[in-house]
Amino acid sequence: MFDIGLIRVITLDDPEALNCHGHLIERAYPGLSVESACIPDQPEGIHSEELGQIAVPKIVELARTRFVDKDMILISCADDPGLAEVRAALPGKPVAGAGECTVALAMKAGKRVGVLGIVDWPPKAYREQLGDSLVGNYRPEGVNSTLDLQTNAGRAACLRAARQMAEDGCDVIALGCTGLATIGIAGELQRETGLPVIDPVVAMGAFAAYGAAHR
Amino acid sequence: MFDIGLIRVITLDDPEALNCHGHLIERAYPGLSVESACIPDQPEGIHSEELGQIAVPKIVELARTRFVDKDMILISCADDPGLAEVRAALPGKPVAGAGECTVALAMKAGKRVGVLGIVDWPPKAYREQLGDSLVGNYRPEGVNSTLDLQTNAGRAACLRAARQMAEDGCDVIALGCTGLATIGIAGELQRETGLPVIDPVVAMGAFAAYGAAHR
Numbered sequence: 001m002f003d004i005g006l007i008r009v010i011t012l013d014d015p016e017a018l019n020c021h022g023h024l025i026e027r028a029y030p031g032l033s034v035e036s037a038c039i040p041d042q043p044e045g046i047h048s049e050e051l052g053q054i055a056v057p058k059i060v061e062l063a064r065t066r067f068v069d070k071d072m073i074l075i076s077c078a079d080d081p082g083l084a085e086v087r088a089a090l091p092g093k094p095v096a097g098a099g100e101c102t103v104a105l106a107m108k109a110g111k112r113v114g115v116l117g118i119v120d121w122p123p124k125a126y127r128e129q130l131g132d133s134l135v136g137n138y139r140p141e142g143v144n145s146t147l148d149l150q151t152n153a154g155r156a157a158c159l160r161a162a163r164q165m166a167e168d169g170c171d172v173i174a175l176g177c178t179g180l181a182t183i184g185i186a187g188e189l190q191r192e193t194g195l196p197v198i199d200p201v202v203a204m205g206a207f208a209a210y211g212a213a214h215r
Numbered sequence: 216m217f218d219i220g221l222i223r224v225i226t227l228d229d230p231e232a233l234n235c236h237g238h239l240i241e242r243a244y245p246g247l248s249v250e251s252a253c254i255p256d257q258p259e260g261i262h263s264e265e266l267g268q269i270a271v272p273k274i275v276e277l278a279r280t281r282f283v284d285k286d287m288i289l290i291s292c293a294d295d296p297g298l299a300e301v302r303a304a305l306p307g308k309p310v311a312g313a314g315e316c317t318v319a320l321a322m323k324a325g326k327r328v329g330v331l332g333i334v335d336w337p338p339k340a341y342r343e344q345l346g347d348s349l350v351g352n353y354r355p356e357g358v359n360s361t362l363d364l365q366t367n368a369g370r371a372a373c374l375r376a377a378r379q380m381a382e383d384g385c386d387v388i389a390l391g392c393t394g395l396a397t398i399g400i401a402g403e404l405q406r407e408t409g410l411p412v413i414d415p416v417v418a419m420g421a422f423a424a425y426g427a428a429h430r
Contacts, residue, residue: 028424028427028428028429029244029424029428030245030246031245092409094411096323100323101323104319104320104322104323105319105422105425107319108311108315108316108319108422186429187429190429194307196309197429199429202425202428202429203425205424205425205428206421206422206424206425206428207320207323207421209243209244209420209421209424210320210417210418210420210421212243213243213244213417213420213421214243214401214402214405214412214414214417
């Protein structure tokens with residue numbers, strides 16, 4: 001068994017919510033075992049630069065204390081907060097962020113990548129690595145945080161945004177928030193638009209599966 | 216079960232040799248099922264531009280006739296021969312090449328990528344996508360084709376080349392030939408150098424595993 005430590009960047013008391021991303025990965029990739037932990041005192045997660053900065057030392061602390069003996073550490077946020085810092089703190093430990101994994105899969109799936117997210121700009125790795133392949137950033141109407149995604153109105157707004165992305169000529173949809181993984185909407189968006197959709201949590205799982213196959 | 220058609224670009228009569236890459240993927244990623252087929256009349260595989268050009272129509276033919284109903288098609292060669300042509304021939308069908316998958320994983324694993332292969336230049340995707348991250352191309356002494364890898368001398372030369380790559384400051388080793396997957400040397404190189412090593416066949420498997428998780 002390949003043991004993964006997964007860091008949630010939103011404070012979650014409910015074990016089912018806490019373990020949701022881990023369970024997605026375990027279901028998708030037999031042979032991976034995921035333990036999840038969340039940062040304290042950030043009940044809204046990260047949806048601003050400032051909240052991201054506050055989160056970084058907490059993420060590093062979790063990696064160093066809870067997950068130092070894991071085979072791999074995953075940071076379950078499309079903005080990859082603390083990714084460089086965790087790598088610096090634990091040299092040689094495989095660490096991956098949801099954003100960079102999504103970008104890597106999106107670049108293989110198409111040439112015109114649209115980002116569907118909850119803020120008005122694409123996450124860091126998407127901005128820095130997609131280059132000319134980035135068609136644009138799409139925020140579903142009325143959705144401003146990961147919590148808004150969990151309503152019927154939020155889900156419908158995501159579907160409308162995805163249809164718009166297809167009309168605008170995107171040939172792949174990269175989800176720009178792991179909250180979209182939480183609501184498990186990638187398959188539905190894929191069927192609705194006919195485009196490949198990259199889910200950040202399942203994308204991290206692919207890289208972890210490679211690590212497991214290959215240690 | 217997620218059904219994959221895998222195209223070998225070397226003519227192989229022995230079923231064990233033919234299925235070797237498929238078995239690697241099946242062992243590494245439970246839930247994937249791989250059927251392999253090889254192109255005719257190329258017993259030395261592809262180790263020149265000319266051999267590559269001769270192979271392309273045969274690869275497209277295999278994809279169209281044998282694998283049109285598969286969930287995904289993999290082209291098991293680090294130079295990705297026929298990849299664009301198969302995509303053009305079968306719109307909407309997921310198709311991946313060993314080279315592009317290796318590059319995607321290598322770019323996430325490090326910033327200074329060395330390519331270990333059997334010719335004097337890196338395969339296409341490595342040249343085009345690694346950019347400034349490409350440290351150099353390394354050919355083990357005395358190795359000129361995939362068949363040379365299967366000798367003790369060939370294996371020892373690979374280990375020497377990998378040590379040189381580490382000394383030269385590479386922080387990840389991308390294997391530039393699927394023949395290196397056939398001889399299963401990635402783990403040994405990883406232990407020998409302490410660097411992450413990207414195996415082209417196992418890399419394709421990671422993308423297939425994502426496809427399976429996410430259809």
